[in-house]
Amino acid sequence: xxxxxxxxxxxxxPTRRAILARLALxxxxxxxxxxxxxxxxxxxxRHLKVLEGAGLILRRVEGTKRPCRLAPAAVAExxxxxxxxxxxxxxxxxxxxxxxxxxxTEE
Amino acid sequence: xxxxxxxxxxxxxPTRRAILARLALxxxxxxxxxxxxxxxxxxxxRHLKVLEGAGLILRRVEGTKRPCRLAPAAVAExxxxxxxxxxxxxxxxxxxxxxxxxxxTEE
DNA sequence: AAGTTATATAACAACGTTATTATATAACCG
DNA sequence: CGGTTATATAATAACGTTGTTATATAACTT
Numbered sequence: 264x265x266x267x268x269x270x271x272x273x274x275x276x277p278t279r280r281a282i283l284a285r286l287a288l289x290x291x292x293x294x295x296x297x298x299x300x301x302x303x304x305x306x307x308x309r310h311l312k313v314l315e316g317a318g319l320i321l322r323r324v325e326g327t328k329r330p331c332r333l334a335p336a337a338v339a340e341x342x343x344x345x346x347x348x349x350x351x352x353x354x355x356x357x358x359x360x361x362x363x364x365x366x367x368t369e370e
Numbered sequence: 371x372x373x374x375x376x377x378x379x380x381x382x383x384p385t386r387r388a389i390l391a392r393l394a395l396x397x398x399x400x401x402x403x404x405x406x407x408x409x410x411x412x413x414x415x416r417h418l419k420v421l422e423g424a425g426l427i428l429r430r431v432e433g434t435k436r437p438c439r440l441a442p443a444a445v446a447e448x449x450x451x452x453x454x455x456x457x458x459x460x461x462x463x464x465x466x467x468x469x470x471x472x473x474x475t476e477e
Numbered sequence: 478a479a480g481t482t483a484t485a486t487a488a489c490a491a492c493g494t495t496a497t498t499a500t501a502t503a504a505c506c507g
Numbered sequence: 508c509g510g511t512t513a514t515a516t517a518a519t520a521a522c523g524t525t526g527t528t529a530t531a532t533a534a535c536t537t
Contacts (some may be wrong), residue, residue: 265384272382275375276525279452287458293484306526308485313524327483327534337461338452344387345445347454351394352442383495400514413496415515420494434504434513 267344270337274318278302279310283319283333290332299310373425374451377444380424386417388425390440393395397439 271298273279282296310339311331318337321327380386390401404414418438421427425444429436 267387268382268384271378272524275379275382277372277375278525280374283455287454294482303527304484305486305528309525312485329484333455333459338455338459341452342456345448347394348390348440348445349449352440352445360516379494385495401512410497411514412498412516416495417514447532 266337266340269313269317270319270341273313273319274341276310276313278307279314282307282310282314286320286331286333290330292328292330296331373444373447376420376424377426377448380420380426381448383417383420385414386421389414389417389421389438392440393427397437399435399437403438406449 270332274283278300279297285296285299287290292307293304293311296311300307303358311320311322314331315322317336318340320331324330381390385407388406392398392403392406400411400415400418403418404411407414418427418429421438422429424440425447427438428441429438
């Protein structure tokens with residue numbers, strides 16, 4: 264699985280996006296991350312494994328705890344890929360027939 | 371399913387990303403999009419349905435053809451969500467303990 | 478040492494996704 | 508009109524994901 268596959272796939276789940284949003288506020292342990300969800304701890308552990316596999320989070324060992332933090336790499340890769348779409352979209356927007364067709368389709 | 375669920379999930383598939391990359395070069399019909407892949411036409415039709423459902427492409431009717439083009443909405447939504455992560459990442463990078471931990475973990 | 482806390486892993490059921498083949502529909506071509 | 512082209516849909520098989528419970532492990536606490 265390419266990194267982009269893993270990263271986009273990881274982001275497709277709302278629980279995982281919520282976990283990332285929580286981590287955007289700062290480091291947190293597994294239990295702290297699990298607390299807001301109506302879901303068992305093993306389920307959260309698996310979500311974290313997916314996020315780690317996608318390069319979206321990093322973990323350290325601190326005694327019996329495994330604090331998680333956001334990782335920079337995957338977001339950069341995603342941004343780079345999306346850049347291609349952004350560029351194409353802004354270029355297309357200057358073509359008259361495209362604009363007219365878009366206006367019709369978007370009701 | 372939230373729009374973000376659908377959009378990220380659609381982007382998680384390499385065939386669909388390749389289709390979007392092709393569409394970044396300009397509009398294309400289903401057959402044109404299917405041609406580079408070792409995959410049947412119904413499979414491509416379904417991928418297009420997923421992309422359309424995610425708001426990533428638009429289609430018009432032109433006789434018996436259904437030309438596809440990139441759609442702007444979903445990319446903007448994704449960008450907005452990623453903005454949160456980007457911001458958090460750049461903020462975290464200024465905290466010394468985070469930087470040190472990241473250096474260790476990333477070997 | 479014994480109990481508790483933090484986390485991981487395995488087995489399993491439920492469900493969703495993706496590809497295939499076969500077939501339907503509708504527009505185009507002669 | 509009859510054949511062909513472009514696309515969609517349905518049925519189905521293979522496979523992956525996600526959540527649960529039960530259990531393991533290892534580090535703290537007393």
